[in-house]
Amino acid sequence: MSGHGFHVHGPHDHELEHAASGGHGDGHHAAPAAEHSGGMSMTSKIAMCTAVIATFGAIFSYMGGATQANAGIYKNNAAIKKTEASNQWNYFQSKSTKQALAEFARDTATDDARKQGWQAKVARYEQEKTDIQTEAKKLEAEASKWDAQSDEQMHQHHRWAQATTVLQVSIALAAIALLTKNKWLERAMFGVAVAGLAVGGLAALHV
Secondary structure, eight states: OBTTBOOOOOHHHHHHHHHHTTTTTOTTTOOOHHHHHHHHHHHHHHHHHHHHHHHHHHHHHHHHHHHHHHHHHHHHHHHHHHHHHHHHHHHHHHHHHHHHHHHHHHHHOOSHHHHHHHHHHHHHHHHHHHHHHHHHHHHHHHHHHHHHHHHHHHHHHHHHHHHHHHHHHHHHHHHHHHHHTOHHHHHHHHHHHHHHHHHHHHHHTTO
């Protein structure tokens, strides 16, 4: 007791003071210096690795979100091109109908001048159909390209998501290893982290 009142030490206060003093002064709780040094080394090592793993996990998570967004944009572009191609094919069908009517009018005309007039229209419709068909096929090719890019982005998204999940498991193992001071959990953490980084590498390489 002092002039300022009582100061009561709890069990946790005693342990903190004991750890800060390196275990000296208490015969029952003293531990070899090497043991304390080893414990701190393990803690520091796991903490540093966890920070690195978390950094990579944040990057992988961002990349996963970005590729998913890109996949949606590319799929939307493909849908737009497919709609444009469908419109072109409808236009092509309209020209085919007009060409058929012009051919019928040409074949039933009794005047040569009228036949030539209808023939000119038939030739014009044929050329217009060719141009429309070319444009429709071009739009279909663009749609297929956008679809392929969307599928590729989704594949990458799945890779990034897998890598992020594996790194999260590694961080969980690190937390348990810190609490239990279990060496095999520490090794498991490093192994899972390496696996997560490997999956992330595959995503970066578009594999």
